[in-house]
Amino acid sequence: MTATDPTAHLTAEQIEELGRELDAIRDEVIAGRGEKDAAYIRKVISAQRKLELVSRGVLLFSIFPPAWLIGTAGLSVAKIMDNMEIGHNILHGQWDWMRDPKIHSTTWEWDHVSPSEQWKHSHNELHHTYTNVIGKDNDLGYGIMRVDEDQRWHPFHLGQPLWNFLNACFFEYGIAAYDLELGRNLSKRRRKNPEFRARAKAVGRKIRKQVLKDYVIHPLLSGPSFLPTLAATFTANLVRNIWTHSVIMCGHFPEGVQVFERRSIKGETRGQWYLRQMMGSANISGSKAMHFMTGNLSHQIEHHLFPDLPSNRYAEVAVKVRALFDKYELEYVTGPLPKQVFSAWHKVFRLSLPNKKPKVKTPDRERELVAA
Amino acid sequence: MTSTALRSRAWKLLEMVTTPLLPSDYLDLVSPLRAGADLRGRIEAVHPETDDAATIVIRPGRGWRGHTAGQYVRIGVDVDGVRLWRAYSLTSPTNRQDGRVTITVKAIPDGKVSNHLVRTAKPGTLIQLDQPTGDFVLPQVKPAKVLYLTAGSGITPVMGMLRDIEFDDAVMVHCAPQPHDVIFRSELHDLVADKKLRLTEVHTDTDGMLDIARLDELVPDWAERETWACGPAGLLDAAEEHWAAHGVRERLHTERFRPGIVVTGDGGEVTFSATGKTVDADGATPLLDIGEEAGVLMPSGCRMGICFGCVTPLKAGAVRDLRTGEITEAEPGVLIQTCVSAAAGPCDIER
Numbered sequence A: 001m002t003a004t005d006p007t008a009h010l011t012a013e014q015i016e017e018l019g020r021e022l023d024a025i026r027d028e029v030i031a032g033r034g035e036k037d038a039a040y041i042r043k044v045i046s047a048q049r050k051l052e053l054v055s056r057g058v059l060l061f062s063i064f065p066p067a068w069l070i071g072t073a074g075l076s077v078a079k080i081m082d083n084m085e086i087g088h089n090i091l092h093g094q095w096d097w098m099r100d101p102k103i104h105s106t107t108w109e110w111d112h113v114s115p116s117e118q119w120k121h122s123h124n125e126l127h128h129t130y131t132n133v134i135g136k137d138n139d140l141g142y143g144i145m146r147v148d149e150d151q152r153w154h155p156f157h158l159g160q161p162l163w164n165f166l167n168a169c170f171f172e173y174g175i176a177a178y179d180l181e182l183g184r185n186l187s188k189r190r191r192k193n194p195e196f197r198a199r200a201k202a203v204g205r206k207i208r209k210q211v212l213k214d215y216v217i218h219p220l221l222s223g224p225s226f227l228p229t230l231a232a233t234f235t236a237n238l239v240r241n242i243w244t245h246s247v248i249m250c251g252h253f254p255e256g257v258q259v260f261e262r263r264s265i266k267g268e269t270r271g272q273w274y275l276r277q278m279m280g281s282a283n284i285s286g287s288k289a290m291h292f293m294t295g296n297l298s299h300q301i302e303h304h305l306f307p308d309l310p311s312n313r314y315a316e317v318a319v320k321v322r323a324l325f326d327k328y329e330l331e332y333v334t335g336p337l338p339k340q341v342f343s344a345w346h347k348v349f350r351l352s353l354p355n356k357k358p359k360v361k362t363p364d365r366e367r368e369l370v371a372a
Numbered sequence B: 001m002t003s004t005a006l007r008s009r010a011w012k013l014l015e016m017v018t019t020p021l022l023p024s025d026y027l028d029l030v031s032p033l034r035a036g037a038d039l040r041g042r043i044e045a046v047h048p049e050t051d052d053a054a055t056i057v058i059r060p061g062r063g064w065r066g067h068t069a070g071q072y073v074r075i076g077v078d079v080d081g082v083r084l085w086r087a088y089s090l091t092s093p094t095n096r097q098d099g100r101v102t103i104t105v106k107a108i109p110d111g112k113v114s115n116h117l118v119r120t121a122k123p124g125t126l127i128q129l130d131q132p133t134g135d136f137v138l139p140q141v142k143p144a145k146v147l148y149l150t151a152g153s154g155i156t157p158v159m160g161m162l163r164d165i166e167f168d169d170a171v172m173v174h175c176a177p178q179p180h181d182v183i184f185r186s187e188l189h190d191l192v193a194d195k196k197l198r199l200t201e202v203h204t205d206t207d208g209m210l211d212i213a214r215l216d217e218l219v220p221d222w223a224e225r226e227t228w229a230c231g232p233a234g235l236l237d238a239a240e241e242h243w244a245a246h247g248v249r250e251r252l253h254t255e256r257f258r259p260g261i262v263v264t265g266d267g268g269e270v271t272f273s274a275t276g277k278t279v280d281a282d283g284a285t286p287l288l289d290i291g292e293e294a295g296v297l298m299p300s301g302c303r304m305g306i307c308f309g310c311v312t313p314l315k316a317g318a319v320r321d322l323r324t325g326e327i328t329e330a331e332p333g334v335l336i337q338t339c340v341s342a343a344a345g346p347c348d349i350e351r
């Protein structure tokens, strides 16, 4: 947390007005949702499937280096599409309005070792409700890192650059462990909890299926190309993991992003909730292709304000949201990917060392509201 | 090993290759109408019948089991990106050689699906299909004399019958506002010219609504005829009373379109059908709260409409989205977020 609250200049009434303006943006998109949007997600899904099919086909001949390269690149992109623009967004219910049972948050399963159901709970429910609230939102450092001056330092944090790097390489496993709250649940008593066991089993099943598919069946199908195909699928998973980890780090870790105290969200109004999402998220700037490959999480701020609006609409929403940031004199944290990744990593390194606890003065808006 | 067992083994193996997707997710890309796929159809042509009615020619998928004349089919169509399901009578004969079937749709005012099908549906579009169903059908043994009593689009199931089987003595009384509103008019007149049908058209704009008592004069031997009636509720109610009053109720077969009209209002009685609880709800309290207060186990998460952790099937009735005011009516497969929905009239939540 920076020493001054960047929202201190706003009155309680202004914040509620801001909330109403954001609601209006949301309503407008919902009223305009239609055939074009539906066609978009269908096209993306079908393109992803074709790309994956072709890439896996090419990898059957991965003994030839050009085939290996093309197949690996294609499969990496296909896996990124599956997780980001398709999986993440469908699981947010962004496409539930189509009433297509095959493209629905309740039925979708993704190419990821964390089962959809578990991820929806920890991500949609906990992270999106308690965004950046210390002690409530475990996405802040995933429970293994310290990402804010206000968090208590522990010698364990000296190693956090390394933890973060390893987490990036095996990100999907990290997420699965995180969704399982593995750290907390490993105690003897909790391990026996039947609910935890059922969830752990579900993760085990997904891991087994994915490992079988990527590291046994497809290599076997490739015959003499067994080893190159194994290397290719491993590489594709690695590329996908590092890419998604980088994108996700850019969402809440870069410098300038605020975190919040547990008590600050007590009795939070709709306007205040919106404001917290605005101050707690950061964007990535770039080309259309860039936005697509991040699953439009490059529009993290817009996504956090409206997690259930179709991702293809975030770009147009961003223009309006940014105008509101200007109007209310708030900082819109954004930048190109390399800069944001660097900024996030910089923080990881910086906070691996202890610091003095900063003093922050937050305005008491409850009193203001009563006075108003 | 039997060949089915072998096939299911092979399929299991394929599933391992495609996990977490299914092999059918890939096959659907190239062959959505194949045997074994979810039942779908492809619109192959749209022929206008009147100003506001059109016949849709559909090639059903390989899993189609065929229909009996008079039956209807539920179809799922994407209108403005939203999948909506409606039932329409099949109007094609059962022995059509090219394997296609037709439905004939009349655009009703504000009817999302009917207007879409009549005015904007394009050949090539995929739609979802259910197997045909309905017991408004002809008997195995041909009755000697039949009467068809129809109004408006109520003629569609009967047209399916007329095209399928010829009777020695068939009479039809059909009501429509004006001559040009009579769907299939020229085909009907051809049947009349061939002496296969006797037809009375009642043009309600000039003749007024059909008074069921006039049947005596239009079809003097109506009571001896096996009758199939389809049209608006008013006509069918009157017919049922009339036939019953003359002690020949068993000769009358009726088909009602749109059975339940959803009444929307502010609040209403909420039924939690899985638990068997019924409570009164106002129009402002989220159904999640209503359910919890009534002791129903309701899944929930953020309680503010963002996590989709509370979605639950809406089995009947209508709800209002508390954020946008939008009304959602029950249809098969419709799920609602209980934390941001309130009762808009009586409704049934599957919890």
Ligand code: FES
Binding pocket: B299, B300, B301, B302, B303, B304, B305, B306, B307, B308, B309, B310, B311, B337, B338, B339, B340
């Ligand atoms: S509880 Fe989160 S959307 Fe309803």
